[in-house]
Amino acid sequence: MLFSAEISDFRTVHNVLRSISLKDYVILRPTEEGLKFTLEEMKSVEISAYVPRSIFSHYRIEENQDIVFKISMKVLTECLNIFGDDGNPSVKLSYKSIGDPLCLIIKHSEENITVDCEIKTMNVDDSPDVSLAEECNLNKVVVNASILTEVLQRLDNAAEELSIEINPEPPHFILTTTGIAGESKVNIPRHSDSITIFQCKEKCLWKYAFSNVRQILKVMNYASKVAILQFRLFQWETGLLGLQLVINSDDKQMYVEYYVTSLFAED
Template identity: 80%
Template sequence: MLFSAEISDFRTVHNVLRAISFKDYAILRPTEEGLKFTLEEMKSVEISAYVPRNMFSYYRIADNADVSFKISMKVFTECLNIFGDEGNPSIKLSYKNEGAPLCLIVKHSEENITVDCEIKTLNADDSPDFSLAEECNLNKVVFNANMLTEVLQRLDNGADDITISLNPDPPHFTLSTTGIAGESKVNIPRQSDSITIFQCQKKSSWKYAFHHIRQILKVMNYANKVAVFSGETGLLGLQLVINSDERQMYVEYYVTSLFGDG
């Protein structure tokens, strides 16, 4: 057995995975630290959800095993939600060997009903497991997630792109869009109660496809904190912290810029 795990309350995990499922397939990678789900779109967007080891009641990877495979996110999230909102089901995951299906045993403890599922797996692309955070090491701002979500929702949703600007001097953080209705802009000073960390080494201003930013709003509704990172190349990184029963899972989102002035 290459990988096996058990989790007793996966409601938060299900909600987050469903919210990030903007593509059909995800790469699932069990690591010593926990379970990682990664989705990618045309090399311009990458989103990863991390379910840490301490959220599982049982978690094991075969010694020296490098495990990764693709699964259908639609099928996986449907299996997690097979009992809907009823009860507090548990789930067991197992992956026997390369090419084998991902086996799920979903148990409804109150009704003593067990459902066995098998999800077809595909070989993952040969892509290195490295963090894009190294490219987003120039500026960092940490927000209260509710506030940033509200600000993004107030901007013109009909706009094609959004400009994100950071400046060591006022205005410190600016979001702006231009659409049929005109320009929409929000300035947030570093002194705002909604900002807990503001680190800006150099002024930067980059444009992004607004629909890429809107993709993260669904999962941002479950987050407590959002860290915004930027780098010299215009790559934008968002790290979301999601609390669940005194434990934390994380979502990382990276999107490439359209163009900008650096």
């Protein structure tokens, strides 16, 4: 058995996975630290959900094995939702060997009903465990997730572009949308109650497709705080936006990282 795990209450995990279901297939990588789910779109958008092994009641991985495979995200989330919101089901996961299906045993504790599922796995071609963010980290802002969600929802949703500026000088953190209706702007000073960390090495202003950024709003509803990171991708002379979300599950935490490349840079 290459990998096996059990979680007694996977409601939060299911909600997070369902909210990041942006693509048909997800790359699943069991590691010593826990499970990593990754979706990627044309190397311009990358989203990963981390479920630490501390969330599982049982977690075992074969030593010295690099385990990675691809499965249908739709099938996975539908299996996890087989009992809907009824009861408090548990799930056991197992992956016997390369090429075998991912097996799920989902048990409804109150009704004593057990459902066995097998999800076809596929090999992953050329998938090193490397994030888009392995670049020079320029700036970092940690902000209250509910505040950031509210700000993004209040901006012009019809706008095509969102510019994000982090500046050592006031007003420090600026979000601006540009569309047919004109320009909408929100300024947040570094000493705002909604900001807990503000680190700025240099002023950076990059624009992003607003549709890409809006993709993260669903999962942001489950987060307590968000770290906003700016990176410079030297090989493309452009900017990378990183959003790292902390999601509480009882007294434990899981994490989501979202990276999107900019449209172009501005001085």
